[in-house]
Amino acid sequence: MKPLHEQLAVIKENVVDLLPEEDVIMKLERSIKNNTPLRIKLGLDPSRPDIHIGHAVVLQKLRQFQDLGHLVVLIIGDFTATIGDPTGKSKTRPALTIEETRHNGTTYVMQAAKILDMYRTEVLYNSSWLDLLSFRDVIRLTSQYTVAQLLERDDFTKRYRANEPISLHEFLYPLIQAYDSVAVKADIEVGGTDQKFNLLAGREIMRGSGAEPQCILTMPIIEGTDGVEKMSKSLDNYIGLTDSPKDMFGKTMSIPDSLIPRYLQYACFAPSDEVTLVKQGLQDGSLHPRAAKVDIAKRIVARYHGQSAGDEAFAEFERVFVKKDIPDVIEERSLPYAQTDVITLLVDTQMAASKSEARRLVTQGGVSLDAVKITDPYAVVDISEQRILRVGKLRFLRVIGA
RNA sequence: GGGCAGGUACUCAAGCGGCCAACGAGGGCAGACUGUAAAUCUGCUGACUUAUGUCUACGGAGGUUCGAAUCCUUCCCUGCCCA
Secondary structure (H helix, E strand, O other): OOOHHHHHHHHHOOOOEEEOHHHHHHHHHHHHHHOOOOEEEEEEOOOOOOOEHHHHHHHHHHHHHHHOOOEEEEEEOHHHHHHOOOOOOOOOOOOOOHHHHHHHHHHHHHHHOOOOOHHHEEEEEOHHHHOOOOHHHHHHHHOOOOHHHHHOOHHHHHHHHOOOOOOHHHHHHHHHHHHHHHHHOOOEEEEEHHHHHHHHHHHHHHHHOOOOOOEEEEEOOOEOOOOOOEOOOOOOOOOEOOOOHHHHHHHHHOOOHHHHHHHHHHOOOOOHHHHHHHHHHHHHOOOOHHHHHHHHHHHHHHHHHOHHHHHHHHHHHHHHHHOOOOOOOOOEEEOOOOEEEHHHHHHHOOOOOOHHHHHHHHHOOOEEEOOEEOOOOOOEEEOOOOEEEEEOOOEEEEEEOO
């Protein structure tokens, strides 16, 4: 194992909080002395199975721990996910069945494997210990925390002040997560800065249970492609790890220029002196923002799809958006008729959700067939030969009639 | 248990008997423009055989009325105050 100061330097890279640092040092020293890896915990919510590059910031940190010889403990929150949110206010927490959580958990882990070293990863489902707790155990757990402490959490404070409902069980979530730390004997728990409260609650509960409290490490939450909100699936401003190279590239190109340094640092994990260099270049005009974004987009695609995919995605992007040509790979769809009106064609190919929508698209000039714009919603089109249907700037479909 | 205020489209939020498929904002979609799927500007944004037409929709169920998101009854849900 590497000496303390070297490890600490790697661990502190890009982090927001590392608390309490002296405990981290103590744990590291002990780990080196006994040649025992630290247990680094990350909790995952399987109600949303898609990982995006925002999550990747945290996973990358875990990977660094692994490269230093430590062990990552991934906890799939299947227990919590099956409870859901009975207030029904938040659709972000639909109650899932056990099967769904298992399925999501598996896909989650497969995606995480793009970044993590799975030989140094332990995957656990929290239902395996939470299901065993009795009501007595739960009450004992709740007695270790106070209402005032819970209300300190930012979103609880806000909702309470705004007279918005807070279900009792929501108070339990931080405690459940904290109990997970007890169950897996976490040395350090990692999460986004939005998790700081929950991570700290873990310390309290561990102490109360007679365990050695974990340390906490938080990573920045990166903004989504809109540049304002945090990246999240529900806001649809995310770049998914399983997105196609084309989508990854395009989504990255669509970020506002102001986000370039952050994406370079946290999505590409570029060294800090390179980030500084790019910032300077952008400021004095020697680096064109578009060039900087192309570079970032290529690197992101290359990271998850391989080097050549990055270059291909770039070429494709140039062709479709800069030269306004059609992409080289287009989905194909055969239809049971040789000719029909545009409206029907759009609906049948699911390029429009309803006939009204199809009509709107046509009227607005968003529909073309073989690069010929169709503006008459009653136009009858012949598809006995294969033709390229285009809706908006981005959606292409090769149609072939019977 | 009592009192009060609320529940409107994807979200927030107006409307408080006909002019309401419902102001406005955000979001989404399309168009123009552009280094880009950015920014900006413009338009659209319940569905249906596109019709000064029909149907569905303003928490649920009933009712009053020629006519209800708007009034009444009742039920469900949320917040606040009192107990």
